[in-house]
Amino acid sequence: SQQGEEDPQALSIQEGENATMNCSYKTSINNLQWYRQNSGRGLVHLILIRSNEREKHSGRLRVTLDTSKKSSSLLITASRAADTASYFCATDEAAGNKLTFGGGTRVLVKP
């Protein structure tokens, strides 16, 4: 079963704008990961944030984690047309060591 929800389900922005998407989950976690998936392709790992971390940066990506609210956000700054993809959060649960994926956010960046 899916761990949590992502919102929005879809996002359409202009190139250069920032894109923010959120992920909520239900159980205790070891870490939370964000992935990108281009249409019909495999997953690309973007960033992993551990349960004892609150914020992490990687290039134009910024991820926050609030374990008290069981939520995370992914911010893509200065978006590009090539950022058009679906973005998924996935939680590595404290008991089980398996990933559970959120529903995903489909991002369209218009040139």
Place this chain on the structure above:
Amino acid sequence: GAVVSQHPSWVICKSGTSVKIECRSLDFQATTMFWYRQFPKQSLMLMATSNEGSKATYEQGVEKDKFLINHASLTLSTLTVTSAHPEDSSFYICSASDRSSGRMNEQFFGPGTRLTVL
């Protein structure tokens, strides 16, 4: 490093036939492999977890006799969809992790296999 391949990348088969999908870790030993299914415009759903040399652990609602998983070596896992039907048409993705290393929390994903059952 940490490359995972899948073969085939796509397959079309007739209803009632069986299809085997391979998942290989190319440059590391995958002590654990995971199989996911993804329907169009939906998220990935974990089907089963397999550890090398032992039986796979299936998620609730996944028929183990229909989706046969074999993880006979540290670099290869196979998923066989037996007696496939049109409702089995989906995108199947594997991932692999090396729990003997310091990167045990990371899963490395294959590119996926598109199965279409006519």
